[in-house]
Amino acid sequence: MSYSNPLSNALGANGPLESDVMPVLNHAAQQADGLLQRGADALRENRTFFKEGAERTQAQVNTYVREEPLKSLLMAAAAGAVLMGVVGLMLRGRSHHSH
Structure with a gap:
């Protein structure tokens, strides 16, 4: 079949x-x-x-x-400081959550 x-x-x-x-x-x-x-x-x-x-x-x-080399340098330094501050806050917030 x-x-x-x-x-x-x-x-x-x-x-x-x-x-x-x-x-x-x-x-x-x-x-x-x-x-x-x-x-x-x-x-x-x-x-x-x-x-x-x-x-x-x-x-x-x-x-x-x-x-404007001096202004450029100051703006780059300020941007770096802000970035490091944000990273620091993020890392500090993460360490508080782990305790």
């Missing part, structure tokens, strides 16, 4: 659903491919945008440091 799988028969080369299912699957695959392509294009455009922005900012910082 031979058992057949109705699903494989329906989706097989001569199955009645092949003419209905395959166009839908092909259309879905084409849409997915289009979405992936647009996503890749958007990533490339944004990468260029952010890279150019970072380069402009770096040029502006370099110019400011050359024109």
